Amino acid sequence: MSKEMTTKDGKPFDRTNLESLMKRRLFYTPAFDIYGGVSGLYDYGPPGCALTNAIVDIWRKHFVLKENMLEVDCTMLTPYEVLKTSGHVDKFADWMCKDPKTGEIFRADHLVEEVLEARLKGDKEARGIKVEEEKEDPKKKKKKVGKVAAVKLEDAVVQEYEEILAKIDNYNGEELGLLMKKYDIKNPATNGELEPPVAFNLMFQTTIGPSSNLPGYLRPETAQGQFLNFAKLLEFNQQSMPFASASIGKSFRNEISPRAGLLRVREFLMAEIEHFVDPEGGKKHPRFEEVKDVELELLNREIQLAGKTHVETTKIGKAVETGLVDNETLGYFLARIQLFLLRIGADPKKIRFRQHMANEMAHYAADCWDAELLTSYGWIECVGCADRSAYDLSVHMKKTGAQLVVREARKEPLKIEEWQVELDKKKFGPKFKKDGKAVEAAIEALSQDLREKLSLDLEKEGKITVEVKGVGDGQVEVPKELIAIEKRTRIENVREYIPNVIEPSFGIGRIVYSICEHNYWTRENDEARGVLSFPPTVAPTKVLIVPLSSHSDFKPFVRQVSDKLADIGVSSRVDDSGASIGKRYSRNDELGTPLGITIDFQSVKDNTFTLRDRDSTKQVRASLDEICKVISSLVDGSKQWSDVASRLPAFEGQEVD
Structure with missing residues (x-):
């Protein structure tokens, strides 16, 4: 399970530098920091909010608008009975183990994974295979596993470890306990024995009302509110099937051992779709033909159970035809998910779809695939796409007597x-x-x-x-x-039937962080100059306005450019500090600002301006109206910088450190 990462230009990826940049430039920061912070809780700063909002905006356009979905916003507080009926009270759990002497808690699958990976790393070092070292962040606590001595393992043991890691998500609590015993996995800090894994429910419990007699939870997902409103949504949709609802909002999971920054947190933004479909007719999708030739990297459960992780590049049409992906609607959304991830800046070489194995399948799912993005932390699940069958509507209907069904006249x-x-x-x-x-x-x-x-x-x-x-x-x-x-x-x-549900579920925070890793790189011979190459469509700020100096002649032009950009709905910020042009551009390259407009003395003379491209640092010169037209086309994604550079005259000079 390789965790080696390179940037898009082939250099070794430096996670410490990126995370330092993201905190320094206030993409995110530990919540309650001046009180010492609480693990798994983070606040987003201005660029983090803007990046998140841009990704959510594209998500709405790509799914809600394109598919005519019905968006709802449901309450986060959920009564006990709802989540008892849905199965979350009994089954929404991870496996944890405790050190009885120190009281330290570990998530069992993560501990097994980290220990075995550390031993494999030690084996590589003992064999003389170069292993990339992670730079230590002095502000972070040491990893629990720490450094493992370079010890050569037998080939059979290496194979065993790799097979276990390939299917780590498929082990239940008893099996994890047996692995810990077999491979002598203890508390890495003290070498103390650990108690067998036990299930820990991940929901935050609370009470509703002053008398505290109505138990409830903070919702672990946005889905249940959509299911409970199904009959009303069907009525709103004039009884027409199929249709989809959508919801974006905060969810909460009381993680056993939050880690990996924004990738495993206790409060996070979710975007979920519930596509209600007639189970008869093979769950066809009317627009499947549009995506059937989209190629996906698929890691099916049979390959994982064989202890391997190689993927097969497959057109989604063929995957559905052969039964690898269960039905057209599930396949349609897998393809659309990939197109969305590419649109917001995911590296196409770092996307794969992994099929859930039997033991890790959610209690409601008939089939499930995760869209995973490769990061320096490994392959991270960012989108789950599950066939929930008719489970949710059935159990809520049985519990309440509400008619969560579709009635339609037979032909x-x-x-x-x-x-x-x-x-x-x-x-x-x-x-x-x-x-x-x-x-x-x-x-x-x-x-x-x-x-x-x-x-x-x-x-x-x-x-x-x-x-x-x-x-x-x-x-x-x-x-x-x-x-x-x-x-x-x-x-x-x-005819009366309970619809089946196909559910794509997006972890927005995980996507935000992964997109940052995929788009981070440094200038040649200048490792200190970090660049975030976000597509203009999602960049937190689209344009940097840079007057050549603080000369009073430039001020009216700064206002003119700023107002013109605002009129066409493009975000901008002004940097009129005393730093050089090069330094001002450099610190905004860190923020991912894709475009820059420079106001110089020629602008005063003829009302023309230079437009700079972040990635290439190339510049063109034109009138403000012409520049605003190309900015608009770059921001909406209809044009690339190469289109602009081929049409407008190039400008040399002025970027000086």
């Missing part, structure tokens, strides 16, 4: 032959008295096969015997004067 009336039961209510009540409802319910619940058998008993013996729990000895005789069982034909003009 052709359906004739159904079935065994029907008819009771003589006038005689039935006096016969069974207080047990009447229980006996009637047991009769109504009889299957068609059993009804057919009992009809013969009724004709032959003049009575039937029905099992009724809690009544007498559990066996109740019903004479034929109280009941008739006959085969009849009924005509059904309306």
Whole structure:
């Protein structure tokens, strides 16, 4: 499970420098920092907010607008009964183990993963294989595993470790405990024995109201609110199927051991889609033809169970055709997810889709694929795409009696032959008295096969015997004067069904951080000059306005350019400090600002300006109207810098450190 990373220009990736940049330039910062902070909680600063908002805006356009989805915003506080019914109270858990002497808590799968990876790293060093060292951040606590001595492992042991790491997500608590025992995994800091893994529910519990008698939780996902509003959304959509709802909002998970900065936190932004589809007809999607030739890197469960991690480049059309991906709707969203990630700046070489194995599958899922992005922390799940079947709507309907179903007129009336039961209510009540409802319910619940058998008993013996729990000895005789069982034909003009759900679920914070890693690099022969090459569409600030100096002649032009950009909806900031032009551009390259407009003495003379490209540092010169046109096309993604450079005259000079 390689964690070696390079930048897009092939240099070794330096995570410490990037994270230092992101904190220094206030993309994010530890929450409650002056009080010592709380692990797993972070605040976003101005560029982090702007980057997040831009990604969410593109998400809305790419999915909600393109697919005509119905967006809702549901409450974060969720009553106990809702999450008990959905299965989260019983099953939404990770495996943790405790050091009984120190009280230290570890997440079991992460501990096994980190220890085995550290041993493999030590093995490489012992074999003389160069291993890239991570720079230590003095502000961070040491990693729990620490440095493992360079010890050569037997080839068979290396293979075992690699196979375990390939399917680490597939182990349950008992299996993780056996691995810890077999490979002598203890508290890395003290070498103390650890207790066997136990399940820890990840939800934050609370109470609702002053009397504290209504237990609840902070929601672990945005999905349940969408399911509970299904009938209202169907009505809003004029009873038309299929359709999708969408929701963006905060969710909360009480992580056992938050780590890896923004990648594993306790409060995070989610964007989730619930696509409701008719289970009949193979879950077809009307727009699947548009994406069938999109190629994805697929890591299926069979390869993982074999202890391997190689991917196969496959067109999504073929993956659905062969059954590797279960159905068209699931395949459609996998392709659309990849197109979205590429649109916001993900490196195409660092995207893969991994199929869930049986043990890691969510309790509701029939099939699930994760879109994973490669980072210096390894492959990170950023989007889950699950076929939740009809689970959620079914359990909520059973619990509440609410009709979370679709009713639609059949094209052709359906004739159904079935065994029907008819009771003589006038005689039935006096016969069974207080047990009447229980006996009637047991009769109504009889299957068609059993009804057919009992009809013969009724004709032959003049009575039937029905099992009724809690009544007498559990066996109740019903004479034929109280009941008739006959085969009849009924005509059904309306079809009723519970929709299945395909759910793409996006972890926005993870995507934000991964996009930063994918777009970080440094200038040649200048490692201190970090650059974030965000696409203009998602860059926190689109344009830097740079007057050549603080000369009073430039001020009206600064205002003119700023107002013109605001009028076309493009964000900008002014840097009129005394630093050189080069330094001013450099510190905004760190913020990912893709474009720069320089105001110089020629601007005063002829009202022309230079436009600078962040990545190439090339410049062109034109009128403000012309520059605003090309900026608008760059920001909306319809043009690239190469298009601009081929059309407008180049300008040399003026970028001096």
